[in-house]
Every structure is written in C-alpha cells, then in structure tokens.
Amino acid sequence: MKLFQESETLEAFERSLNDPNSHINNLDLNGDNLVDYISVVDYVDGDVHNIVLRTQLNRNETQDIAVFTVQRFDDGTARIQLIGDEALYGKNYIVEPIYADSQETPNPGYMGNTTVIATPAPVTVTTYQVAFWPIIRFIYRPGYVRWHSVWGWGHYPSYWNSWRPYYWHTYFAIIATLTTTIMPIIAIGIIIGTIDTTISITVMCGHILRESATELEEVTTEQPTHVRT
Numbered sequence: 001m002k003l004f005q006e007s008e009t010l011e012a013f014e015r016s017l018n019d020p021n022s023h024i025n026n027l028d029l030n031g032d033n034l035v036d037y038i039s040v041v042d043y044v045d046g047d048v049h050n051i052v053l054r055t056q057l058n059r060n061e062t063q064d065i066a067v068f069t070v071q072r073f074d075d076g077t078a079r080i081q082l083i084g085d086e087a088l089y090g091k092n093y094i095v096e097p098i099y100a101d102s103q104e105t106p107n108p109g110y111m112g113n114t115t116v117i118a119t120p121a122p123v124t125v126t127t128y129q130v131a132f133w134p135i136i137r138f139i140y141r142p143g144y145v146r147w148h149s150v151w152g153w154g155h156y157p158s159y160w161n162s163w164r165p166y167y168w169h170t171y172f173a174i175i176a177t178l179t180t181t182i183m184p185i186i187a188i189g190i191i192i193g194t195i196d197t198t199i200s201i202t203v204m205c206g207h208i209l210r211e212s213a214t215e216l217e218e219v220t221t222e223q224p225t226h227v228r229t
Contacts, residue, residue, distance in 0.1 A: 001080075001082060001095060001097070003016055003017065003022065003024060004068060004080075004082075004133075004135060005133050005135070006134070007134065007135045008134045008135065008138065009135065009138050009147070010040050010042060010051065010135065010138070010139070010147035011040075011147060013040060013135060014038070014039065014040040014149055014151075015157070015159065017038050017040070017053070018037055018038055018160060020035075020163055023171075023174050025038055026165050026166055026171050027055060027065070027165070028165045029055060029057055029063055030057045030058060033164055033165070034162040034163070034164065034165075035162050035163050035164070035165050036055040036056070036162075037055060037056075037151060037152075037156055037160055037162070038053050038054070038055050038065065039053075039054050039055065039056075039149035039151050039152060040052070040053060040054075040147065040149050041054060041147070041148050041149055042139065042146050042147045042148065043146075044146050047071060047072050047073075047140075048069065048070070048071045049068075049069070049070045049071075049139050050067050050068075050069050051067060051068040051069075051070065051139075052064055052066075052067045053065040053066045053067070053068075056152050056153040058153065059153045059154065062152075063085070063087070063088075064085045064087075065084075065085055065088065066082055066083060066084050066085055066089075067082075067083050067085075068080060068081070068082050069081045069083060070136060070139065072131060072136070072140055073127075076128065076131055077126075077127035077128055077130070077131055078127060078130045078131035078136055078140075079096075079099070079127055079130065080096065080097065080130055080136075081094050081095070081096045082094070082095040082096065083095075097125045097130065098125070099125065099126060099127055099130075100125065100126050
C-alpha cells in the first residue's frame, strides 16, 4: 500500500514493484526458480479504477495476484482497497487504510496462525488525504490514458532482470527489518515457491503471517477479512 501511495504514476508503480531493491516482489508462481514479473493493468468503470496486479505463468496463461479498487466521490474524497486474489489468499481478503474521518469500527481481521514481528503504531488517513495521493490524482486527471502494461511473457522492459526468489526465512527477515524501521505501513502479500511446498507470507501493518498453501482454505472465513493499515 505504501509503495502505491508514494508512486507518481502506474508505470512508476509497476517499475518499483519489480525493483529487486524494493524487496517486495518475491513471486514465483510457475516454479521456474525465477521471480515473476508483475504487470499492472487499470480497468476503468466510471469513477472506479480496478488496478490489477498480474503475472504470466507461461506464454498463454496469466494469474491475477491482487487488485487495487479506487473510487472517487463527488465531495472530493476517495477510498481505496487492496483485495487479494481468491486463488492465492482465499475468499474476501481485503487490505485498506484506517480512515480517520470514517464512522466505521476498524476490524483487525482474521489473523489465523500468526507470528508477530513488530506492531508499529496505527497510521490513519482521511478520505481527503487519499484523494491527494500522487497516483490517485494522476488516474483522475483530465486526459488520463488508461494504463495497460505491455510487458509479459518473453517481452520485458530493459530494466528487468529476474533473480532467484528468497526462501521464506530470508525474505521473512528482510521484510521484518523494513517493517520495523523504514516502512511501517507495508501491506502486501507475496507467494514464494520452493521445491517442497508453496508458502504464503503476508505482511500486514507489522504482522507477518506464514501459512502453507494447503492451509489457506482452512484459515479463511465467509465474512470479508479486513486488514487496515
């Protein structure tokens, strides 16, 4: 969420998302022992932008990872949610900011079997502040051309050079350091593949959750799971 908040454009967001120095993308869904490129596509429906994060498993098959849903209202406010794809995160896995001007009661969400690395103080924003995030202003400016990444299987930008994914314990330590020092409002989930299993490592406002892929259905609920950052 923080990376999205700080990006100027969707193209810049996609580039930062795939930057090895950001330590965010550790995705290997096709099991080739190389990190997958994550593309960004914006589907616009009136005042609603559904910004999909997607990767290609092979030349003909894609997998959605998550979608940012952004809606701007007539009073100048905006709301945003990050929704994990059901195939990867289970049903109704939602990440959103804590809105200081909202009358809703924050729901910490279902945590399952968690390992808590650190718990930074909650950071609240208003719906007016969200509307003034650089990337939100960009997608609602007059003349905005919908962003649809042209990059995909066998066709990547010059800056992209895939790397071997970290095993979970190494990635776990890196994210824990970022969460407790310079990036206190990270909210993103990453799947990493190993020879034996697939591990889901989800970073939510200082909490890191680790679940085996076979357990994902067991820890989901029928009600929407909200994690507010």
